[in-house]
Amino acid sequence: MRTIMHVDVNSAFLSWQAVYNLQKGDKVDLRQIPSVVGGSQADRHGIVLAKSTPAKKYGINTGEVLWQARQKCPDLVVVPPDYELYIKCSDALAEILKEHSPLIQRFSIDEAFLDYSGMSENFGPPVPYAYALKEKIKKTLGFTVNIGIGPNKLLAKIAGDLKKPDMVHTLLNQKEMAEKMWPLPVQDLFMVGRASKKKLNDIAVYTIGDLAKCEPEILKYKLKSHGILIWQYANGLEESPVHEGYNLIMKGIGNSTTIRFDVIDRKTAYKVLLSLTESVAYRLRRVQAVCGVVSVSIRTSELNMYSHQRKLFNRTDVTNEIYKNVVELFNEGWQGEPIRHLGVRVTDFSSSEFTQFSIFDTKDIVKKQALDSAIDRIRNRYGNSIIKRAVLADDQFHAMTGGMGADEYPVMSTIL
DNA sequence: TCTGGGGTCCTAGGACCC
DNA sequence: TCTGGGGTCCTAGGACCC
Numbered sequence: 045m046r047t048i049m050h051v052d053v054n055s056a057f058l059s060w061q062a063v064y065n066l067q068k069g070d071k072v073d074l075r076q077i078p079s080v081v082g083g084s085q086a087d088r089h090g091i092v093l094a095k096s097t098p099a100k101k102y103g104i105n106t107g108e109v110l111w112q113a114r115q116k117c118p119d120l121v122v123v124p125p126d127y128e129l130y131i132k133c134s135d136a137l138a139e140i141l142k143e144h145s146p147l148i149q150r151f152s153i154d155e156a157f158l159d160y161s162g163m164s165e166n167f168g169p170p171v172p173y174a175y176a177l178k179e180k181i182k183k184t185l186g187f188t189v190n191i192g193i194g195p196n197k198l199l200a201k202i203a204g205d206l207k208k209p210d211m212v213h214t215l216l217n218q219k220e221m222a223e224k225m226w227p228l229p230v231q232d233l234f235m236v237g238r239a240s241k242k243k244l245n246d247i248a249v250y251t252i253g254d255l256a257k258c259e260p261e262i263l264k265y266k267l268k269s270h271g272i273l274i275w276q277y278a279n280g281l282e283e284s285p286v287h288e289g290y291n292l293i294m295k296g297i298g299n300s301t302t303i304r305f306d307v308i309d310r311k312t313a314y315k316v317l318l319s320l321t322e323s324v325a326y327r328l329r330r331v332q333a334v335c336g337v338v339s340v341s342i343r344t345s346e347l348n349m350y351s352h353q354r355k356l357f358n359r360t361d362v363t364n365e366i367y368k369n370v371v372e373l374f375n376e377g378w379q380g381e382p383i384r385h386l387g388v389r390v391t392d393f394s395s396s397e398f399t400q401f402s403i404f405d406t407k408d409i410v411k412k413q414a415l416d417s418a419i420d421r422i423r424n425r426y427g428n429s430i431i432k433r434a435v436l437a438d439d440q441f442h443a444m445t446g447g448m449g450a451d452e453y454p455v456m457s458t459i460l
Numbered sequence: 461t462c463t464g465g466g467g468t469c470c471t472a473g474g475a476c477c478c
Numbered sequence: 479t480c481t482g483g484g485g486t487c488c489t490a491g492g493a494c495c496c
Contacts, residue, residue, distance in 0.1 A: 056496095089464055106496095109463055152467095152496045237494050269470070270493080300465060339489095347463065353489065385464090447466070 047160040047170050048286060050192040050200035051141060051177075053133075054209035056154030057081040057094035060133040061123055063186040078102055079121040082110050087304050088384070093125055097209070127447060130154075136185055144177055149286045157197050159286040174212045182210070197460045198282035199225075201234060221280050226253030234460070235274055243267055252278050284460050294331055298339075299323045299446025300387030306345045307383040310375075315436055317370050319445040320388040322433070325363040327448055328390055329420060334359040336392030338366055340373040343385035351387075352377030361396050362412045 053059060058081050062074035078099040083089030090110040102117040114120050134153045141148045147159040160170050167173055174191040181189050192204025194215045202225055203215040215221055231241040233252050243266050249255050255263075256278035263271030276282065299320045307313050317340070328335055339353030352373045360366060370388055419431055432443040 083464060085461070088462075090462085091464055093464080107463080109461095111461065155496075235494060239493055295468065298466070302464065337488095343463095345462095349491090351490070355488065387465090389467095 045161075045195055047164070048194055048197050048200040049158040049160055049170065049174055049177075050151075050194075050197065050204040051137070051156050051158060051181075052190045052192070052201075052204045053137065053154040054188045054190060055094050055096060056133075056187075057125060057130055058096050059187040060130055061094075061126065062096075063133075064126075064129055065123075066186070074121065074123065077121060078104075078117050078119060079123065080104065080110075080113060081125050082113075082122045084124060085110055088302050133185070133187070137181065137189075140177075140181055140184065147286050147288070149288060155201075157200065157286045160193075171212060171214065178210070178212060194280075196280070196282045197284060197286065198234060198277055199280050201460070202232075205232070215280070218280075222253070225280070226251060226256060226278075228252050230255050230278075233274060233277055235270070235277060240267060240270065240274065282460060294333070294393065296389055296391035296393075297324055297327045297331070297335075298387060298389030299327075300341065300385060300389075301445050302343075302385045303383070307386075310378075312440075313374060313378070313383060313386065314371060315441050316386050316445065317374060317388060318367055318433060319436060319441045319443065320386065321367040321370050322363060323444040323446040323448060324388050324390055325361065325366050325416070326420060326423070326444065328366075328393075329361045329396070329416060331393075332396045333393040334361045334396045335366070335390035336394070337390065338369040338373065339389045339391070340370055340377060341385075341387035341389070342374075342378060342383055343387075345382040345384045347384070348381075349385075350377065355392070359392075359394060360409070361416070362409060363416055364412055365409075366390065 055075070058074060058079065061081055066073060075096050076098065077096065078101075079096045080092045080099055081094040082092050092104060092106050092108045092110060092113050095104050095106060099113075099117065099120065102120075104113045104116055104120070110122060130153060134150075138148065138150055138156060141156055141158055145158045145160060145163065149157040151157055160173070164170065170193050174193055178189055178191055181187070188210035190204045190208050190210070191212045192200045192202065192206070192215065193212070194200035194203050199215040199221070203213040206213040206224060213224070215225055228251060230236055230244050230249055230252055231238075233255065236244070244250075244255065247262065247266060249258060255275060258275060260272055260275050263275050265271075267274070301316065301320065303316060307316065335356070336359045337353055337355050339351055341349060341351035343349045354369060354373055356369065422431055428444045429442065436443060
């Protein structure tokens with residue numbers, strides 16, 4: 045029997061921001077007052093990214109638009125996000141976890157699994173160990189975590205969610221599952237979202253227990269293969285290993301952005317797309333991969349979203365090659381509506397080490413690759429903005445658009 | 461004054477081949 | 479010349495995660 049722990053930072057962005065502000069000398073602890081971390085409304089990024097416990101009492105939810113949150117709580121304190129800080133905090137947490145187990149898996153910026161199997165002999169039973177770990181994190185880093193313990197990753201994760209903050213929970217066996225997990229509303233189960241909840245409620249399945257006792261055939265009819273998956277989860281069945289999931293398993297890289305204003309002309313759209321492509325291609329090269337598929341997504345001012353993708357004849361990691369396809373895809377796809385949001389994504393990777401080029405333009409490609417790698421080196425050394433495309437020189441948009449710090453812990457949505 | 465941005469996986473339908 | 483059928487590849491869209 046394995047023993048897995050799931051470590052989850054309580055209100056991660058908000059806690060980290062609170063700790064940082066206190067260190068800076070602020071007198072108020074954001075965690076003690078109604079506060080949220082939220083984007084800039086002027087830039088049309090105005091949603092709640094994380095909330096304090098007092099803010100939660102006003103009914104404020106993550107993902108909610110800021111003006112709505114302010115209506116619920118007029119005195120709400122809103123602080124902007126600082127992603128670099130969060131990545132540092134996440135790394136600091138990972139360092140502590142690595143001291144406590146040879147095998148950890150970073151699952152998202154604020155979550156990790158720790159394999160405690162076979163460690164009891166030397167380090168004692170898991171529950172006291174988890175309490176000690178939790179206290180150590182609080183003492184050294186200043187923020188609290190929840191730790192869930194179970195025989196697999198799924199039960200460890202659900203246990204960690206039971207009651208927050210600053211707690212340790214177990215879901216170790218059938219009895220604990222029946223007592224603690226089965227009474228929960230079905231949408232609390234990992235992989236049951238809005239659409240599944242509705243379909244399940246239609247057949248009178250309201251709790252995780254209801255789902256567990258369901259006939260799998262009925263679920264398969266209603267929810268296809270997903271029905272079988274969540275039935276297994278409801279019964280605590282899940283066996284994936286804790287693995288150090290790094291770059292090798294990245295399936296795609298994408299960046300997207302909501303633009304400060306609606307874009308109505310091609311030329312402006314091209315600038316945004318170029319800036320996005322710069323980030324995507326840079327990240328692609330950083331994981332030493334070439335891509336075989338490029339895709340462009342468009343969200344209109346009416347919030348309709350559509351995308352257009354294409355398989356390439358030759359895989360590439362060259363910024364200009366990817367951009368050429370991005371522009372063509374945009375031109376084929378765009379229906380002419382005002383554009384709120386644009387995205388560029390690459391998928392279908394293979395290793396760039398052994399890439400075959402078409403016999404036609406090898407020389408040209410080699411030259412372009414040399415240029416890209418020179419630019420990458422300069423940017424690594426002096427910062428991303430040090431080199432900028434001439435078409436972006438008017439400073440309407442950045443040299444590169446999109447986050448680049450989370451390559452190491454992609455969230456695995458189905459295979460925990 | 462109007463809802464972010466980063467991912468993975470699954471499914472359906474059409475094109476194409478045999 | 480006609481309405482069979484299996485298989486693969488490609489693309490678009492939806493559902494889910496944090």
